[in-house]
Amino acid sequence: MDILIADDLAETRILLKSVIKKLGHNVYSAEDGAQAWELLQENPNISLLISDWEMPNMTGIELCRKIRSSDIGRYLFIILLTAKNQKDELIEGMAAGADDFITKPFNNQELDVRIRAGERIIRLQEDLAQKNKKLSDYNERLEKDLRSAAKLQESLLPKRHLELGELSFDSIFIPSLFVAGDIFNYFKLDEDNTGFYLLDVSGHGVSSAMLSFTLSKYLNAEGGSARGVLRKWTPSESNFINTSPEIVLGMLNRIFEMGEETMQYFTMVYGKYNYQARELEVSLGGHPPVLVMRANGGAEVIDLASIPIGMFRNSEYSKATLRMEPGDRILVYSDGLCDCFDTGDGKVTENMTDWFRERNYPDVNALSDEIKAKMRNYMENNPDADDISLIIISVN
Known part of the structure; x- marks a missing residue:
């Protein structure tokens, strides 16, 4: 799976990249939310984002909102990496579109478990998208047939x-x-x-x-x-x-x-x-x-x-x-x-x-x-x- 890391601290990016690569995933990295947004648009294969909460140019919350309000052509699973643990702040993150959270300093096993959970959700979303596509194609064919039938009926x-x-x-x-x-x-x-x-x-x-x-x-x-x-x-x-x-x-x-x-x-x-x-x-x-x-x-x-x-x-x-x-x-x-x-x-x-x-x-x-x-x-x-x-x- 292709994963994007967005964090303004180089040390955090390096550490996350090392751990995630060992888990068998491809990793992209961005220094802030604005750069992360550009990478998401340029790389449609990215399906999971791990983003810091506080970043310059565009915060993690702002990035979440931008992703959820835009049509990027796929479902992106978002994990917010944060030192915040207050209930109101977590609710704010969920409302912005985050799917999960990891609290700093993170545990490698916890990170693995949360990424695996994200993978399951992504597979379900992809399966649903394929079924919706088949249904849409079927409805399109049915509509075409119905229009042909309507023309036949009017000809009678x-x-x-x-x-x-x-x-x-x-x-x-x-x-x-x-x-x-x-x-x-x-x-x-x-x-x-x-x-x-x-x-x-x-x-x-x-x-x-x-x-x-x-x-x-x-x-x-x-x-x-x-x-x-x-x-x-x-x-x-x-x-x-x-x-x-x-x-x-x-x-x-x-x-x-x-x-x-x-x-x-x-x-x-x-x-x-x-x-x-x-x-x-x-x-x-x-x-x-x-x-x-x-x-x-x-x-x-x-x-x-x-x-x-x-x-x-x-x-x-x-x-x-x-x-x-x-x-x-x-x-x-x-x-x-x-x-x-x-x-x-x-x-x-x-x-x-x-x-x-x-x-x-x-x-x-x-x-x-x-x-x-x-x-x-x-x-x-x-x-x-x-x-x-x-x-x-x-x-x-």
Whole structure:
């Protein structure tokens, strides 16, 4: 081990150097604290310092404080060599950063024992530093993987603005972590019908995102049709028939039944809009209410009491049917948005409805900008906030 001696008395330096070399260590020496500080910076291999208390230019106490307040890239074990033995003085030395003390005149065996104790501490510190480095490298790789997963997840989402017939879709997505449990989509079912869904997997992070990935692939328009979920083939008519929303949720509830190991379920809203009838059909599976903001300034809340998907195998779901008019808007969102409106008064849906009613702007971009600012402000002030997703559907 490389040891640095700092003492203004040449006799003490010579004596210490002789004893420490016999113990099998390499020795550096300095005449005062300032010179010791320079040697520590020039020789990163030095891992133990034996310093006198009283020295010119920089005292042992001052040297301790400078070392502990600086990043020298390693842990340095410090032994103060002193004639002081008062309790207050020893406390001062410990407070400055000293690890141990040797009282003058020192005993060779005591010096050996204290150096060995310092070696053990240094080895523990080095071992801890190596483990921290491995952990840091692992976290860096994990963060990189999570960022890649987040990009993949965002690639599964539809365009932020999309025109489908007489409907305009605008969406906002803010994940709580690098990856999220929210996923949504909107798509043409056929020439007369458009479908949309938003689901929120329980929990946070990778496990939630994995299930949301699976559901996204399962519910894409082509995949859903092929599996008979969103559309069902009828041989008698040689055609596909769109599945009613409550039936879709019932099928998903049986397919994605919650397992004992994962204990994962998800809430979901699925809606279907028919252009010819200007009719909206929507079902909820344990999901927050859907808000319908009417062009005339009115508002309707679609709140269907229901159980989350996958929680109980025999759960049944219902649907609501509404006629829509030009200028109406449909707001579909995850419960992360509810948190933005939770003032503790128990009136989250009412608060949200009033907020959107006051901002029923003709220009959807103005509405998007305001709600996005509100979302980001909430996320900044609540680091543990849930994912936030919102779909604004405008009837043209």
